[in-house]
Amino acid sequence: MTAIDGTLKLDPEEARRVRQERFERIGRWVLPLAIMILAIWLWDRICVWNEIPQYILPRPGVVLTTLYNDAGLLFSALLVTLRITFLSLLLAVVGGVGLAVLFAQSKWVEMSFFPFAIVLQVTPIVAIFPLINIYVDNQTTKLLLCAWIVAFFPILSNTTLGLNSVDRNLRDLFKLNGATRWQQLRYLRLPAAMPYFLGGLKIAGGLSLIGAVVAEFVAGATGQSSGLASRIIEAGYRLNAPRLFAALFLISLTGILIFLVLSLISHLILRRWHESALKQER
Known part of the structure; x- marks a missing residue:
């Protein structure tokens, strides 16, 4: 960290590491949730597009x-x-x-x-x-x-x-x-x-x-x-x-x-x- 005008600023490497940790924390929950929502949406659309009866594959x-x-x-x-x-x-x-x-x-x-x-x-x-x-x-x-x-x-x-x-x-x-x-x-x-x-x-x-x-x-x-x-x-x-x-x-x-x-x-x-x-x- 460097001090300029009485404030603390992160050096580029430290700032990059902080951003990467923040993205990983968010991605750990967002990515699986997004993939799950996409899979459920595709499941529903496949049933609709192919007119599959619910006793075979329900929506x-x-x-x-x-x-x-x-x-x-x-x-x-x-x-x-x-x-x-x-x-x-x-x-x-x-x-x-x-x-x-x-x-x-x-x-x-x-x-x-x-x-x-x-x-x-x-x-x-x-x-x-x-x-x-x-x-x-x-x-x-x-x-x-x-x-x-x-x-x-x-x-x-x-x-x-x-x-x-x-x-x-x-x-x-x-x-x-x-x-x-x-x-x-x-x-x-x-x-x-x-x-x-x-x-x-x-x-x-x-x-x-x-x-x-x-x-x-x-x-x-x-x-x-x-x-x-x-x-x-x-x-x-x-x-x-x-x-x-x-x-x-x-x-x-x-x-x-x-x-x-x-x-x-x-x-x-x-x-x-x-x-x-x-x-x-x-």
Whole structure:
């Protein structure tokens, strides 16, 4: 900066950087919004230009009207899906973090049990569900177990990676000062693993919703106490495309909100101390 006539003026390079940051802040919201509006407008125009009937491809306005008219049915189904989603995510966090801590304390335990976690991850849930259907009677438990299997592995793998990625010099320093395993875990390993855990949590949040919806599909859950996947199946059988699109819209919106909330939580936790959340200087 330079001072002229008692006022501060930015030099050209600093002014360019400030303008670029301002454009990026605006563009981060304006560009996606503009593209989304354009895509919706094209969707509507394609339906009009080609005279597509609404049971094949409804116009956006028809979808919004259906969402409003069927709000009671769709939002009650959404609550069922959200219950399965958040319960499975909670169980994935508890089980994944607990098992990751156990792995970090013993390499033998990690080598013995980590392959089983990989098997659960790589096996499609639609292939596992017939076994779950045989051994589990309660419908809610079936859905919860399927969603948990999908969401569990990202928490476990990321947290395990974080616990094992502690700086070796810091670990040796703790040992030289006589720190116990519990003290190393509490004051060194867990804080170091926090960014990895939060990254896995953001992935698992979306996967738990996907797992809940897929579980309802493969379970063929029906009735008043069923979730959004059942409403999609029902709408497909009845050729009620507007309701089908409205249910899909709710699922997508829910997934976006879950990701944004978890991203905000991650930012609030890491913003004061971790490089990934600190404002970078150009």
